[in-house]
Amino acid sequence: MLAMCVAYEDSLPSVTYSCGVTFIAVAIPVARTDAVSRALESAQTAKSHGADLVEWRVDTLAEDPHASAAIVRLVQESPLPCIVTVRDQSEGGAFSGSDDERIAAWRAASSAVPPPAYIDIELSTYHARAPMGDSAREIARISSIGKLDATRVILSFHDFRGRPPGLSSRVAEMWSDPGSAIAKVVWTARTVRDNIEAFELLASRAKPTIALCMGEHGLMSRVLAPKFGGFLTYARADAHGTAPGQPTVEELVRDWGFRLINKSTKVFGVVAYPVSHSRSPEIHNRWFRAANFNGRLFAIGVAPSWEPFKATLAELFGHAPLDFCGAAVSMPHKENAIRFVKESGGVIEESAQRIGAANTIGKSSDGRLFARNTDADGVVEALANAMRRAGGDGNLRGKRIAILGAGGAARAAAFGVASRGASVVITNRTASKAKRIAEEFAVASGEAPALDVNAKALSALSKERFDVIINCTSVGMDGGPAADQNPLPAEVVFDERVVVMDAVYSPAKTALLIHAEQRGAKCVGGWEMLVAQAAHQFEAWTGKRPPTDATPSR
Ligand code: NAP
Numbered sequence: 074m075l076a077m078c079v080a081y082e083d084s085l086p087s088v089t090y091s092c093g094v095t096f097i098a099v100a101i102p103v104a105r106t107d108a109v110s111r112a113l114e115s116a117q118t119a120k121s122h123g124a125d126l127v128e129w130r131v132d133t134l135a136e137d138p139h140a141s142a143a144i145v146r147l148v149q150e151s152p153l154p155c156i157v158t159v160r161d162q163s164e165g166g167a168f169s170g171s172d173d174e175r176i177a178a179w180r181a182a183s184s185a186v187p188p189p190a191y192i193d194i195e196l197s198t199y200h201a202r203a204p205m206g207d208s209a210r211e212i213a214r215i216s217s218i219g220k221l222d223a224t225r226v227i228l229s230f231h232d233f234r235g236r237p238p239g240l241s242s243r244v245a246e247m248w249s250d251p252g253s254a255i256a257k258v259v260w261t262a263r264t265v266r267d268n269i270e271a272f273e274l275l276a277s278r279a280k281p282t283i284a285l286c287m288g289e290h291g292l293m294s295r296v297l298a299p300k301f302g303g304f305l306t307y308a309r310a311d312a313h314g315t316a317p318g319q320p321t322v323e324e325l326v327r328d329w330g331f332r333l334i335n336k337s338t339k340v341f342g343v344v345a346y347p348v349s350h351s352r353s354p355e356i357h358n359r360w361f362r363a364a365n366f367n368g369r370l371f372a373i374g375v376a377p378s379w380e381p382f383k384a385t386l387a388e389l390f391g392h393a394p395l396d397f398c399g400a401a402v403s404m405p406h407k408e409n410a411i412r413f414v415k416e417s418g419g420v421i422e423e424s425a426q427r428i429g430a431a432n433t434i435g436k437s438s439d440g441r442l443f444a445r446n447t448d449a450d451g452v453v454e455a456l457a458n459a460m461r462r463a464g465g466d467g468n469l470r471g472k473r474i475a476i477l478g479a480g481g482a483a484r485a486a487a488f489g490v491a492s493r494g495a496s497v498v499i500t501n502r503t504a505s506k507a508k509r510i511a512e513e514f515a516v517a518s519g520e521a522p523a524l525d526v527n528a529k530a531l532s533a534l535s536k537e538r539f540d541v542i543i544n545c546t547s548v549g550m551d552g553g554p555a556a557d558q559n560p561l562p563a564e565v566v567f568d569e570r571v572v573v574m575d576a577v578y579s580p581a582k583t584a585l586l587i588h589a590e591q592r593g594a595k596c597v598g599g600w601e602m603l604v605a606q607a608a609h610q611f612e613a614w615t616g617k618r619p620p621t622d623a624t625p626s627r
Contacts, residue, residue, distance in 0.1 A: 095299035097331065098126040098156065099322055100307050100315040104133045104167075106143040115310040117152045123326040126190070126305060128156040130315055132167035135159045135178035144178055148185035156227065157182040158193040164231040165316065176208045183212045183224055191255065193227040196247060210252040225254035231316075232260040233287065236267055241274070248279040255281045255304055259316065262286035264381070265342075265373045266388050268293040269395065275301035276394060289349070291318045293371050296325065299334040301394070306331075328355075329369065330362055339396050341370040341614065342389065344382070345403035348374040350579075353401050355625050356607050363623035366615050368398070375406065382409040383416075386434070390417075390442070399435040399614040401607070407446075407481050410434055414444035423521055424449050427514070428484045432606065435613045445613055448482060449489030451606025452576070456490070456541060458605075459572050459597035470494030475534050477560050478545035479506035482576045486545050487514060491524035498539070500531045502546070535564035542589075543574045549583035559584040567592040578603050581627055600627045
């Protein structure tokens with residue numbers, strides 16, 4: 074349960090922090106004395122991009138006997154209020170020096186005018202070596218004497234391998250320590266579900282807290298920190314961050330709309346495996362922004378089987394404060410999406426029911442989940458647009474359409490065009506799969522009528538004339554089984570009345586499209602289908618058509 078927002082205030086020289094404002098801290102490693110000017114320039118750039126704080130990571134610099142002047146200069150000339158950190162190797166840093174060297178670095182930092190806003194010390198160092206904790210507190214105390222600006226202590230804990238054992242008790246220990254102002258815990262997320270634990274820690278905080286997850290699964294905790302009142306989130310100034318998974322300051326502010334994230338932000342995800350190639354976050358987040366819709370969509374990688382899919386979605390939809398409102402579901406989970414919604418007592422819409430797969434999960438106003446297949450709409454819309462561009466009216470009724478493939482995309486395409494009155498021939502390398510689809514669709518189901526879908530051999534395409542040919546195999550796809558091949562037999566005859574569509578969207582021009590275009594056919598690539606199906610997802614979640622002028626280019 075979300076705890077009440079803790080009423081506290083903490084101030085920085087140039088910014089006042091109150092509950093609900095989350096700072097962006099840019100972490101800049103400074104390895105040597107001659108790197109100070111460059112580091113100050115990076116901080117200046119980060120400031121111009123929207124950073125509020127800079128963390129000077131002086132891990133190796135602190136081991137240099139001549140480090141003091143460089144550290145003083147870093148703090149004194151820092152364009153932003155700063156944190157000074159000498160991170161030990163045991164917690165992912167580069168410092169392997171002595172306690173005395175670390176204390177000397179802190180002392181140098183605190184002698185600057187103004188002194189650093191914060192110094193960071195690991196919980197393990199703070200406790201295990203008593204003089205270190207004493208020194209950190211003492212430096213914070215001395216730095217405050219006779220000065221307007223006080224240095225505060227951030228007590229931190231990092232685990233680069235995974236979720237640390239005893240996480241809550243460590244955090245409770247940091248919260249109860251009177252000598253520190255901020256508690257910080259950072260660990261490597263094993264799955265997206267770790268983010269929820271970070272959010273729960275933030276929601277129940279007893280003092281300003283930083284709770285972040287590292288790695289490919291941890292982005293949600295970094296971006297959504299303001300939703301849960303995190304004290305700060307870390308960002309990269311440039312290509313080199315200090316922890317895996319940090320976005321750049323620009324990405325955070327411009328692409329993620331970090332400043333506009335608040336308690337009411339709705340959360341969505343694209344769930345797939347692998348997911349890193351997905352363009353859905355870029356497309357939907359741009360549309361959300363352009364439509365002034367307070368939503369953010371994240372890439373969520375879920376291992377390819379039912380159990381992890383079920384566990385992940387149950388946790389995301391089940392955590393009320395997260396306000397997880399919908400998922401775009403891609404390979405290999407489209408069938409799992411139907412099963413999940415069915416088991417949760419939700420509604421399987423007709424398209425998803427007949428196709429046997431859903432690419433969209435949403436929440437109705439009564440809180441029930443629904444499963445929809447917008448791939449079928451995507452095919453129909455992209456095709457109809459291409460037919461209009463070719464001088465037709467975009468009507469599919471009575472059109473003869475050949476579909477190559479019998480996987481998920483082919484099922485969606487066959488259902489989409491046949492339910493608009495087209496006559497479909499489906500052909501596939503594994504003929505039995507095409508036959509099964511034809512047999513399924515040829516039978517009326519409930520109120521849905523029988524569809525005109527027939528399975529034939531690939532050679533049939535050379536003997537008959539089709540108005541439209543749609544490739545729904547993975548042939549031609551970058552990184553796929555036959556990346557530079559054309560799935561059509563060479564004997565297939567085209568003319569300018571034929572429309573050829575390829576569901577493959579990477580590359581933009583597949584071997585099939587190049588071949589068909591050279592023979593006069595009108596062509597449409599998979600990107601148009603991808604955007605069209607995403608537009609239907611957007612509508613399913615927000616009730617509105619997306620502002621398509623904000624669509625990213627392919
Ligand atoms: P799928 O379920 O895995 O089906 C793959 C299909 O390709 C099967 O019919 C398979 O035949 C066939 N195939 C694979 N390798 C082949 C080869 N070497 N020769 C002939 N046929 C081959 O995949 P899917 O989800 O349907 O996706 C298919 C393609 O559509 C992918 O490139 C995907 O990226 C694209 N897609 C695009 C969109 C979009 O919005 N643009 C949406 C969904 C999918 P067998 O049955 O014989 O194995």
